[in-house]
Amino acid sequence: MADKPSSPIEYACARCGGIAVTRDAWAEWNVARQRWALCEVFDFAFCHQCARETRLIERPAGGAPPPPDPTP
Ligand SMILES: [Zn+2]
Numbered sequence: 831m832a833d834k835p836s837s838p839i840e841y842a843c844a845r846c847g848g849i850a851v852t853r854d855a856w857a858e859w860n861v862a863r864q865r866w867a868l869c870e871v872f873d874f875a876f877c878h879q880c881a882r883e884t885r886l887i888e889r890p891a892g893g894a895p896p897p898p899d900p901t902p
Pocket residue numbers: 843844845846847848877878879880881884
């Protein structure tokens with residue numbers, strides 16, 4: 831496993847770079863919380879901009895460049 835990123839990330843379409851992407855998942859009804867809870871996320875990814883299956887890339891949220899090195 832890679833180190834947990836310290837800044838927020840986002841997932842984008844590898845084809846168009848858009849973030850209108852979704853994953854296939856199962857939601858399970860939680861009686862105690864009275865809401866649907868995500869219980870499984872699958873590899874299948876779909877880009878709503880390309881309107882087709884895609885591959886997701888992980889990048890810093892907002893397309894922002896990585897934080898600068900902490901220099902004294
Ligand atoms: Zn796309």
